[in-house]
Amino acid sequence: MTIKKVIKGSGYTAVNPDEVQFLENILVVINQAGKIERIVTPNEADYDDVLTAAPEVIELAPHQYLLPGFIDTHIHAPQWPNAGLALDRPLYQWLNDYTFPLEAKYQDLDFSRAVYDDLTKTLVSLGTTTAVYFGTIYPESNLVLAEMCDKNGQRSLIGQVSMDDPELNPEYYRDESAAASVAKAETFIKKLLAKNQEFTIPQTPVITPRFLPSCTLPALKGLGQLAKQYQLPIQSHCSESDWENNYALEKYGKRDTTVLAEAGLLNEHSIMAHGTLLNDEDFSKYQKAQASIAHCPISNVYFGDGILPVKRILQHQVNVGLGTDISGGYSPSLYDNMKQTILSSQQLQSGVDTRIATEKRGVANSRVSAKTAFYLATVGGAKATNLKIGEIKPGCFADLQVVEIKPKPYQPQSSDDNFESLIYNTNENNIKAVYVGGKQVK
């Protein structure tokens, strides 16, 4: 395929949860389709020829590094204006006083456009090249979100949110019936697939029952059917908190995971958020179904009633991605959520109450490293979305970010030290460029 541009520099890409590869002074050869055609290392004979032949060469400055763009596997787009608000409120008040009234405003498409324009720009500037969005119950507003993703250069999965149970949803903000939930989801799917013809970056519809407490069983089953019919990804929340976990047990006499699986909503295309209350039996079901968990570590501190045991889940061979869960989490940055992934795993290992003896305080062998957090934000997200992204390697879309570490009078450092420093110290200001499908979007 024709070569479009070459990026020359050093970078990092995750190999597995414990290993990050340092790619020193490579050429990333990007083709017309926006994919990485080839990685050329300095010891290859045609390194200089590739450089000479390239129609465009972008050379990274000193102290700059290339990383895969990040994938936010769980974010509520309409809740963006509430980021950092009402986090000391219990879930009930948070939903009914802050969240549902805000989501209901998105009938207004101008309001939708203003918020979604700002949100998608912000995420791209933070290095998030793909996001898996919950939208609202309004198909037209969700299409505006897709337009803003395309406009600002972000790859996305967008969910028409389905919520039909009159018992737990307010009258002013719910689908009229199970049939309406399914019909509106299908309308959105068709319209988005049609819109994709006009877009530069294809945006994917995703089947999105809000969570078990807000959906009737007929709605869940209808949505499972729709997912199968259109072969689409699926997202929801699963065992996020004691309350949610107990809700399914009381209503169905079954666990969240089982109810979702029986409705046809747990398969290799599923991304389930949170999961702090999942148990080993659930993890086995996730592993068999090849379903993914979207770990939202900041949000979980407020609403999760405990810490997701990431290391144990990875040992169960279950895939885990990272999510910001705006506005259950306050930060739109996956850098912040990578840091919180490490902090939460450390806290799980240490425990919290020092009046308890050391050996009984926490859960041994729970700590994960910066490398694991980076794996979740890149490869984990790619596996969750089944897209060719999240790695610097041939065949993947050239969804990339260029980050710069401020040069300080450091002691000599290894590439591993530089990597760790980069995970901990990167913020919006030192993300110098972002590419999606090879096109510069920041």
Add this chain to the structure above:
Amino acid sequence: MTIKKVIKGSGYTAVNPDEVQFLENILVVINQAGKIERIVTPNEADYDDVLTAAPEVIELAPHQYLLPGFIDTHIHAPQWPNAGLALDRPLYQWLNDYTFPLEAKYQDLDFSRAVYDDLTKTLVSLGTTTAVYFGTIYPESNLVLAEMCDKNGQRSLIGQVSMDDPELNPEYYRDESAAASVAKAETFIKKLLAKNQEFTIPQTPVITPRFLPSCTLPALKGLGQLAKQYQLPIQSHCSESDWENNYALEKYGKRDTTVLAEAGLLNEHSIMAHGTLLNDEDFSKYQKAQASIAHCPISNVYFGDGILPVKRILQHQVNVGLGTDISGGYSPSLYDNMKQTILSSQQLQSGVDTRIATEKRGVANSRVSAKTAFYLATVGGAKATNLKIGEIKPGCFADLQVVEIKPKPYQPQSSDDNFESLIYNTNENNIKAVYVGGKQVK
């Protein structure tokens, strides 16, 4: 006293750990001494006259708010180049492979100047107007830190670090003897007090035994004596981890707190870092001594073996300030540490291991709010340092920061909502101005 300038705008100041006062459209009248002479509210008769008479008026832009500058009550200045490094290493390796070799470099005063210039600028730009520093064992290098604070407009307490025990300190980085520890501390005190004559902002020496494991008892006692003689503040680490807590128990058959108290190091001028392993008996001793705890919530996740029960400590009437603990903590920002204060307290309340029943998982009634975190970063720090700072009120130094909340298409918000949003969403970019002693330093 003569009026120098007036700042006109709205702001927030902490009243107690649960209450933040919204000061709407006030005039902050700053005198020649750099202190707040008066706060004028719009309903006062001479509001317009004060404005007219002021030699200089600074008016805040829309969406800007005035806050007291923050006080970082625990930060290791020489460790700045290591921020975000080696955080997956055990304490022993962290100290011996990363920390001590770096601290030993500060014999080089050019290196000292380069790092301390960058550090103090960074902190000021993050709204930290006062910092309580651990320096190194080199008096001349610590004086360079004082010069950089004065140059970049930061108020500080600076400690000549004392560490003389040959058993636990490396040969290349320790004081030669207990007598040398005390003599070097006194040299530094005298030189800094003399230097203060040249400075715009007075910098305070602080007695700084590193921690019990690195000091012999004669050094501790000698330093206690010195603190009394010069009436100086004191800082150290106290019960930071299981290891440190057990060290004193094994060596002295006494708790950290008791050994420090008996050496004359625990009084109303003491700021002790961490304290995650302190028990109720210790808290009573802190309360009686009127000593303060420097809470370093990010660092504690890595090295603290549990969470400091901030709410319980405040109920014991013990004062708590906030610290970044660079580089045990990776972030120089007290905004990040305020957020982590909230997150850690939430985690203490929720617990971590969801295999444990809800009611046994965490510690009820532990959660603190954004208001409490703000109180610690301002009033708590002021009480710890015994300086007239940390509040927007007459008699306090005009150490202030101006922060801006990006206007978004928000739903209508209360001043409480705005306050919370400001704590969660402020970063270096939206801290628009910083004042120390009424002088703009950012």
